[in-house]
Amino acid sequence: MNITLRMAWRNLWRHKRRTWLTVGAMIFSNLLLVFMISLQFGSYRMMIDNTLKTYTGHLQVQHKKYNDDPKMRNSFDNIIALSKKLRTQLNNNNIAARGVAFAMTSSATRSYGLQLIGVEPEFEPNVSNLSGLIRQGHYFSDSHAQEIMIGRVLARNLDVSIGDELTLLGSGLDGSFSAGVVKVAGIFESGNNDIDRSMAQLPLGYFQSLFSMRKQGHNIAIVANSLAQVKDLLKTVSSLITERKELVVLDWDHLQPGLKQAIQADIASAWFMYAVLIVLVAFSVLNSQLMSVLERTREFGTMMALGVKPLRLGSLIISEAFIMSSLGLLIGVALGTVTAYYMSIAGFAYPGLEEMAVKFNMPDRIYPEVSLLSIFLGPGIVFMSSLLASIYPAARLFFLHPVSAMRAV
Amino acid sequence: MKYLLLSFMFSLFSSLAHATPLDMRLEARELIQRAMDHWRGLSSYSEVSMTIHRADWQRSMSMRSWTKGEKTSLVRVTKPKKDAGNGTLTKDNNMWTFAPKVNRIIKVPSSMMSQSWMGSDFSNKDISKSTDIIDQYEHKILQIKKQDGHRVYIIESIPHEDAAIVWGKEVLRIRDDFVLLEQQFWDQDNILVKTMQAREIKKLGGRMVGSIIRMGKLASPDEWTEMSIQNIRFDESFPDSLFTLSSLRNPRR
Numbered sequence: 001m002n003i004t005l006r007m008a009w010r011n012l013w014r015h016k017r018r019t020w021l022t023v024g025a026m027i028f029s030n031l032l033l034v035f036m037i038s039l040q041f042g043s044y045r046m047m048i049d050n051t052l053k054t055y056t057g058h059l060q061v062q063h064k065k066y067n068d069d070p071k072m073r074n075s076f077d078n079i080i081a082l083s084k085k086l087r088t089q090l091n092n093n094n095i096a097a098r099g100v101a102f103a104m105t106s107s108a109t110r111s112y113g114l115q116l117i118g119v120e121p122e123f124e125p126n127v128s129n130l131s132g133l134i135r136q137g138h139y140f141s142d143s144h145a146q147e148i149m150i151g152r153v154l155a156r157n158l159d160v161s162i163g164d165e166l167t168l169l170g171s172g173l174d175g176s177f178s179a180g181v182v183k184v185a186g187i188f189e190s191g192n193n194d195i196d197r198s199m200a201q202l203p204l205g206y207f208q209s210l211f212s213m214r215k216q217g218h219n220i221a222i223v224a225n226s227l228a229q230v231k232d233l234l235k236t237v238s239s240l241i242t243e244r245k246e247l248v249v250l251d252w253d254h255l256q257p258g259l260k261q262a263i264q265a266d267i268a269s270a271w272f273m274y275a276v277l278i279v280l281v282a283f284s285v286l287n288s289q290l291m292s293v294l295e296r297t298r299e300f301g302t303m304m305a306l307g308v309k310p311l312r313l314g315s316l317i318i319s320e321a322f323i324m325s326s327l328g329l330l331i332g333v334a335l336g337t338v339t340a341y342y343m344s345i346a347g348f349a350y351p352g353l354e355e356m357a358v359k360f361n362m363p364d365r366i367y368p369e370v371s372l373l374s375i376f377l378g379p380g381i382v383f384m385s386s387l388l389a390s391i392y393p394a395a396r397l398f399f400l401h402p403v404s405a406m407r408a409v
Numbered sequence: 410m411k412y413l414l415l416s417f418m419f420s421l422f423s424s425l426a427h428a429t430p431l432d433m434r435l436e437a438r439e440l441i442q443r444a445m446d447h448w449r450g451l452s453s454y455s456e457v458s459m460t461i462h463r464a465d466w467q468r469s470m471s472m473r474s475w476t477k478g479e480k481t482s483l484v485r486v487t488k489p490k491k492d493a494g495n496g497t498l499t500k501d502n503n504m505w506t507f508a509p510k511v512n513r514i515i516k517v518p519s520s521m522m523s524q525s526w527m528g529s530d531f532s533n534k535d536i537s538k539s540t541d542i543i544d545q546y547e548h549k550i551l552q553i554k555k556q557d558g559h560r561v562y563i564i565e566s567i568p569h570e571d572a573a574i575v576w577g578k579e580v581l582r583i584r585d586d587f588v589l590l591e592q593q594f595w596d597q598d599n600i601l602v603k604t605m606q607a608r609e610i611k612k613l614g615g616r617m618v619g620s621i622i623r624m625g626k627l628a629s630p631d632e633w634t635e636m637s638i639q640n641i642r643f644d645e646s647f648p649d650s651l652f653t654l655s656s657l658r659n660p661r662r
Contacts (some may be wrong), residue, residue: 104515104524106515110518113518113524169506169508175461175528176468181511
């Protein structure tokens with residue numbers, strides 16, 4: 001061990017209590033940062049998962065005009081064949097084709113406008129969760145069944161229950177009238193009133209014949225094993241559809257631009273709070289280092305008189321700060337990781353979370369995401385700013401005159 | 410030559426002098442009322458073909474339509490075969506539609522009134538409430554123009570504060586023989602959204618009517634719907650039973 005470091009180590013333990021207090025502030029802020037940032041990352045992942053799970057998926061293959069102009073005519077051909085081809089080529093079953101249409105839906109007494117999604121009953125449950133949220137009835141028995149799955153709010157508005165008939169009226173792909181009678185097979189409850197009021201699913205085969213779409217459809221939804229794999233999957237899928245010039249693959253960021261913006265806005269406001277915490281810690285380090293330099297003025301004067309260069313004394317002060325910051329980092333990260341890891345298994349909840357979770361269609365517990373980034377991001381910044389804070393006390397030594405310093409009180 | 414010029418000046422002056430008192434008598438509101446009466450008659454029967462045009466496709470259908478008074482009408486599609494029998498009945502601002510494929514009559518809810526009528530650029534409201542403009546708007550003559558030997562009145566109609574109207578204002582151009590040449594729909598930010606224009610005026614059923622009428626949105630010039638009147642007869646008497654739900658379902662005419 002080099003002599004400066006050894007001196008720094010011994011200097012620190014000359015004032016045990018002060019050192020521990022300073023290190024304690026770092027440990028506390030690091031613990032808090034690790035936990036908060038892991039929690040934040042965890043809740044973003046949850047937000048993304050839950051928003052994308054109701055319908056969007058991670059990726060969608062669409063007609064290239066559809067995302068900007070979601071009209072019925074911006075569809076593409078042979079959609080079922082293409083989704084089958086993608087499933088075998090990617091060896092991934094989380095791929096399903098859909099059609100989208102708008103229609104007036106009427107029960108015996110009432111009518112509402114509704115967004116209808118034609119789905120492949122065998123594969124849709126792999127890409128979206130509405131089928132899993134069925135509270136009454138069942139999912140579609142077959143792709144050509146004249147059945148519909150509607151939300152609980154719509155069922156109440158239309159005053160229908162399982163087995164009742166609904167009339168659908170809309171326009172087909174060729175502009176002709178589309179009209180059909182379907183049986184209510186299932187009623188889902190997603191927790192999101194907008195979805196429960198305005199979205200419904202039909203089997204794709206029947207949907208295509210109802211809206212004169214032949215083999216056409218509007219999107220193929222693809223779900224990756226994890227969010228991190230979406231980028232690679234996007235590349236693979238676009239290489240597989242190069243011969244279909246009219247198609248594009250879009251990721252969830254393009255399909256749901258509001259989601260990423262909401263997350264970015266939340267990150268910005270959270271970082272404001274973290275910055276306050278980090279600045280406070282940095283000032284407490286600055287304060288205690290400055291104090292320890294001032295009280296050792298005579299000692300430093302003596303050392304300089306014996307021939308120690310100011311540079312060496314400066315690096316001594318910085319080494320002291322380095323040791324304290326390292327201690328704070330190690331202990332803080334260790335405690336923070338243990339807490340965050342425990343919560344990532346047990347889940348984290350606070351009073352009122354449940355009501356909020358229902359509103360945003362989220363589970364009632366948050367599971368923090370423990371990753372290298374979420375653990376070291378905050379403490380790393382605390383570490384750096386503590387070192388920066390010790391520069392000023394260290395720099396003071398360059399202006400010390402040995403003779404007057406030795407006489408200082 | 411001098412005489413000719415003088416007589417021309419004189420005739421111009423006299424026509425101007427003549428114009429003023431007539432305009433005073435014809436209030437803006439009355440003009441619109443008479444244009445609507447002229448267009449609808451006491452009752453009317455017409456055969457119309459409708460063309461829906463889009464950038465990459467076009468579609469036509471034929472229909473027959475009966476109107477009686479200001480608030481009652483029945484429209485039934487006759488061609489193409491796939492769509493024949495679909496119909497719409499409007500009565501006192503209520504609207505029902507019938508689809509033979511499912512053999513059902515459905516009342517169009519008010520939330521759907523601004524949706525497209527039969528896939529065209531006309532909204533359900535355009536079809537069912539065409540005479541609402543008289544009572545629910547404040548009218549003012551902006552300008553009187555000469556065009557093809559006719560006077561054309563340009564009228565600005567602004568909805569009453571409490572009227573349930575989505576438009577900021579409408580501007581109508583009405584010819585002195587009560588042919589509605591154009592109806593413009595402006596939104597509340599004073600931007601022209603869509604316009605309905607008579608593209609051909611012809612004598613049909615004993616009066617001058619706009620025989621080709623095109624509705625188009627300004628934002629997308631290659632999307633429009635054109636109604637072309639093949640045949641129209643005015644002031645025939647229809648039984649009230651024609652405008653009922655059972656007649657909508659079972660055509661007797």
